[in-house]
Amino acid sequence: MRKEQLFQFVEVIDCGSINKAAEKLYISQPNLSRSIHALEEEMGKQILERNNRGVTLTPTGKLLYYYSKSILEQFKVLERIKELDEDQIYSQLSISVDSIFLRDDLILNFYKRINSAETEIKFLETTAEEVLQNVIDMKSEIGITILNDIQLTIFKKMAEIKDIEIEILGTGPLYVHINENNPLSHKEEIDVKDLLDFPLIHLPYDFFSELNFSLTIDDIPLKQFKTTITMSNYHAIINMINHANAIMLGNKWQIEELKHSHIKSLQFKNCHITKSFVIIKRKRTVLSNAAKIFLDIIYDNYSHM
Structure with a gap:
């Protein structure tokens, strides 16, 4: 499970569909779908339900979405710390x-x-x-x-x-x-x-x-x-x-x-x-x-x- 996978997963949910997220992330729809599929295989459970209107979260997906957001925020903090002097x-x-x-x-x-x-x-x-x-x-x-x-x-x-x-x-x-x-x-x-x-x-x-x-x-x-x-x-x-x-x-x-x-x-x-x-x-x-x-x-x- 990589930071990039979690970021892409969150973007899919926030955008409401894989197609819209792929456009925003400047990657192809098939590549984004493969990334989500790899995440599901690693979780051992389905995290998205796909339909004509886009995607919805499964119970496991909801939990993963919550923790992914939290983890990504922590990565932002780490990036800011890299730029700070010791006294800061x-x-x-x-x-x-x-x-x-x-x-x-x-x-x-x-x-x-x-x-x-x-x-x-x-x-x-x-x-x-x-x-x-x-x-x-x-x-x-x-x-x-x-x-x-x-x-x-x-x-x-x-x-x-x-x-x-x-x-x-x-x-x-x-x-x-x-x-x-x-x-x-x-x-x-x-x-x-x-x-x-x-x-x-x-x-x-x-x-x-x-x-x-x-x-x-x-x-x-x-x-x-x-x-x-x-x-x-x-x-x-x-x-x-x-x-x-x-x-x-x-x-x-x-x-x-x-x-x-x-x-x-x-x-x-x-x-x-x-x-x-x-x-x-x-x-x-x-x-x-x-x-x-x-x-x-x-x-x-x-x-x-």
Whole structure:
């Protein structure tokens, strides 16, 4: 049973007669009849009933017609695959992100731009330490994190030892994120001492977050906050800020996304802490097309901030 036989059989049924199908296929009627007869011999059953009005399908013919159409469609898919580049057949995006509240539509924009028959997205939200380790271990092609000056100095040294390339997309001041109805939200800048009685949300601890305890804002150590809450879930953090009057330290790249959740971002008075938007990847490694597209989206959304 050949693909050509199945194709001719389907054409006969679609045209309603052997003569019409032979004209459409530019072959002789006897040759087409022999092809159908050979198919019937291979099936061991009659598949067509011939009459003056053309042809009709036997029960076996109906089943063969259904499967022939399906098989021929699969052949069309195979022909298209032959013309596709590897990236158009299968794409995998593997990114590790230090929980920084990237825009909700980044993955949607990536999906719209990728042109693959099958796409796998591995988007891991974790700590800065694990972001670095995932890139080192090749679990992720790209890592994204936000680090202050002290963290960045050590991060660079660790990355250099492990042959990891670092790109600083931008820098900005430290912010505090509070609910827009918080009585302090009207201020242009805020004194850290005014926040010490509010619960401070802290992302999961790792080596780099532990370094924050040595930081001071206006000579007040961060460890002086009376209540801290360790959380990693984005929506839970938003609820705590909005309904428990909790606060969270952050950066300028979070501001626009948090506005949608009625959260205001304020700078501190007398604070010299700088935050950096850090992108990492392995040195001397060519990124996949999927990773390149995602990085382009990151640049488009964050490089101008």
